[in-house]
Amino acid sequence: MPEYCFFKKGKHTVALKKSDEQRAFQLTEQGYEKQFEEVIAANEKQALGKRKSISITSWQALLLCR
Numbered sequence: 001m002p003e004y005c006f007f008k009k010g011k012h013t014v015a016l017k018k019s020d021e022q023r024a025f026q027l028t029e030q031g032y033e034k035q036f037e038e039v040i041a042a043n044e045k046q047a048l049g050k051r052k053s054i055s056i057t058s059w060q061a062l063l064l065c066r
Contacts, residue, residue: 005037
C-alpha cells in the first residue's frame with residue numbers, strides 16, 4: 001500500500017501519495033501547507049480517515065496530560 005501525506009489550506013485537507021512530488025509542489029504553490037502526519041493506506045479516502053483518527057487520538061492524549 002502507498003504512503004500518504006497531507007496538505008491543508010483553511011478547513012480543506014488533501015491526501016496525496018508521498019511519491020507525487022509534482023502535485024505536492026502545485027498544492028504548495030496554491031497556498032496549501034504540508035502537515036506532519038503520514039499514513040499507509042489503500043487510497044486517499046482511507047488515508048483521510050486514518051488522519052482523522054490520528055487527530056482525535058492526539059487531542060485525547062493532550063487532554064489526559066493536563
